[in-house]
Amino acid sequence: MPTDAHAAIPSYEKDFAQFDFMEHGSLDTFDHLGAYRALGPIYTVHFRGEPWVCIGGLEANAMAWRNPDLWDYESALTPFREIMGDRHVTQMDGVPHRQKRRQLKPGFSMSSIGRLIPAIDAVVKRMLGESANKEVSLHDLFMRSLTYANSETVLRAPLSETEVQTFIRFEEEFIVGTIMESSARKAFYERESFVKDKAFVFGYLGQLVQRRLDGEQVEDNFSEVLKLTLEDRGEEVDLQELVSEAYLLLMAGTGNTAKLLNCGLQRVWKDRPWLEALREEVESYQPLSFARGMDAFPKLKATLMEIERMFPAAPVLARVVAQPMEFEGRKLEPGTKVLHMQTLTHFLEEIYEDPYDFKPQRWLENNYPKKAHGTFGGSTHICLGMNLARIHMPIVLANMLKDYAFEATKSPEIQVNFNYGVPQVSDLSGRLVSISRGQ
Known part of the structure; x- marks a missing residue:
């Protein structure tokens, strides 16, 4: 133009x-x-x-x-077509997009994810327990925990530790490339290491999808997604389309959720009175506590909303x-x-008083305009993984705050921002200490 x-x-x-x-x-x-x-x-x-x-x-x-x-979402999100193919949900507009969202709904609806809460909780508990009293990067711990949780629930895919790390590395580098200028992105995606990881990721998922097409019966959300896609697309469906759907269930949004947790926990741990109030509230937490929503945990819900407000993973979206x-x-x-x-609305003082201050209490005291909260976008193109993120985050926070303290050895200062292509990054490292063993 x-x-x-x-x-x-x-x-x-x-x-x-x-x-x-x-x-x-x-x-x-x-x-x-x-x-x-x-x-x-x-x-x-x-x-x-x-x-x-x-x-x-x-x-x-x-x-x-x-x-x-x-x-025109297709033109605005070219990198997704380059990696995931032209049948990826981000590459569709109008009726085809609405049809694809309908096909994917069984994988991402709150009802279909909610029934998996006990299994997700068990994975999170296991991962935190394995990391207790060790030096850890919380970003790495969260990424691994969420990937394992997805691989044991929404898409049942047996992954070794090495395979999990490969999926995580591919996801993080893929997303980094999406914000690059086209020529720089092309060179970035053509690196030997990325090409190798991409071949493994798509090869692994391609074999998984093919087994399902050949009749393997597995009870997970992907089976329902696959059923609807085949009903709608029939012989027109290709393997890459199904692979991209499987990838969405396994990996999409894990990096953003990990970043949100990292940034938010740094602020929570610095606010001792609020931390103690949260710990008291989650003392009663059990895996099925969230099955009926979060009304019984108003402080935890307020904390999550404030984390989403202050540290949006996609502050600005490109459109055409x-x-x-x-x-x-x-x-x-x-x-x-x-x-x-x-x-941008997240930082307008006429909406949120003292917008650069971390104040979860604001969500207990005010009702804000729905369109002032843009973390996951809106309308029919709202983030597909929003429900999964809003299940993962409270489970991780409840388990961490209830059972663990954290002794930070690396706590970078977080810069709140909302510039395009500048996602929030925080690698908080330290020692996870079981509260039951004393602080």
Whole structure:
């Protein structure tokens, strides 16, 4: 989209930052909050060599989620097509997308995941127990725990420790590549180590899917997903489409959930009064405690909401306009690249008082607008793994807070941000100590 097509829209560089984008074309961080205050909910920015339109605030979230058919998701999420194929759920719009979401629903609905809570809890307990009184990276521990939990529940896939590490390495490098410029991403994905991991991951899942197609009976969520996909697609379905569905159940979102837990726990452990209140609340936790929701654990629920608010794993989403549209009186033509700052609302003090302070109590005292919470997106393209993350996180936190203390040896300072391509990263390391053995 030519720059002059955006002439009527305020410019981040000219109208706010007062510099020429030609001199700062590689800029990776922006003061989006300041620009929103100065320019309003829509403005342009030059990002990675191209003109983009930024939209943010409650108005932007309402507009972006109200009509998902305004957006061309396939063009916006090219890296997923490059790795997962053109039948991946992120590559679909309109009716095909809604059909694919229906096929995937048995894998990710709260009811289908909720019945697996005892099994997920057992894996988490086992992994924490094996790590007790050892020096651990919590990010690594969470990634391994969540991968094992998925491999024993939603997609039954027997994985060795080496295989788990390969899946984790592939997932993390795949996601890192998705935020790169196309030529850099191509080189990154062509590295020998990544190609080798990709071949193993797809080979393993390809064999698993083929066994299911050949009649192997396994009771897991993937079996229900596979049944619906075959009913809808029949002979048109190809192996890669089914492999990408299996991959979603096994790995999608594990890295983001691990990062959320890492960042959140650092803040929880620093707030001793809130920590003690949480420990008192989860003392009664049992695996089936969450089967009926989290009403019995209001402080834990508030903590999770505050973690989601402060440390969104995908602060900004790239979009491409699919059909002529208008926002705040500004016309956007098809092909316009848009950065939807869906979590900018998380840091607006008119919505959340003292937004950069970790205050779980705020969720006990206030009812916030639904469209102010953008961690998982919204509408028909809302994050597919949201329910899984909202089962995993309370189970991990309840078990950790109830049974363990943590002696940190590496506790990096977390920088709250909402820039595109700058996910929250926190490698919190230390010793997990069983409370029953004394602190």
